[in-house]
Each structure stands twice: as C-alpha cells, then as structure tokens.
Amino acid sequence: xxIHYFCRHCGTNMGSIESLSVHADHLGLNTLTNEERQDMVSxxxxxxxxxxxxxxxxxxxxxxxxxxxxxxxxxx
Numbered sequence: 001x002x003i004h005y006f007c008r009h010c011g012t013n014m015g016s017i018e019s020l021s022v023h024a025d026h027l028g029l030n031t032l033t034n035e036e037r038q039d040m041v042s043x044x045x046x047x048x049x050x051x052x053x054x055x056x057x058x059x060x061x062x063x064x065x066x067x068x069x070x071x072x073x074x075x076x
Contacts, residue, residue: 001019001021001022001047001048001049002016002017002018002019002047002048002049003016003017003019003022003027003048003049003051004016004048004049004050004051005051005053006050006051006052006053007052007053007054007055007058008040008052008053008054009054009055009058009062010055010057010058012055012057014053014055027051029041029051039052040052040053
C-alpha cells in the first residue's frame with residue numbers, strides 16, 4: 001500500500017510512503033472529523049491512499065496574502 005501526499009492548492013506531489021502496514025493513527029487521520037476526512041483523504045482502486053495537505057510554498061503564500069484563501073488553486 002502506498003500513501004501519497006499532494007498539495008490541495010497547487011497539486012504538487014509532496015511525497016509518498018511505501019509501506020505494507022501503516023495505521024491511520026500514525027498518520028494522524030484519526031484526529032480528522034468525518035467531513036475533513038472526506039475532503040482530504042481518498043482511497044484509490046489500486047489500494048493506495050491520496051491525502052491532500054498543503055505545501056510550504058502555498059502555506060507561505062497564504063500567510064503573506066490571506067486573500068488567497070478565497071481561491072481553490074494557487075500557482076507559484
């Protein structure tokens with residue numbers, strides 16, 4: 001099973017974890033509400049998990065320009 005992290009704002013592949021056994025608790029997924037989990041986590045047909053997070057570049061852009069929160073996609 002692979003777990004892939006992507007930036008929710010720019011789509012950048014932030015990294016992957018290749019592991020046969022990973023608990024949701026170790027990833028912090030147990031701390032998400034059901035709504036957050038539906039928005040951030042998707043389970044693919046091949047058994048992999050895609051998690052939407054935020055990359056450093058987008059976080060920096062949002063910190064410097066709070067009005068960017070109105071946009072779903074950021075280009076940097």
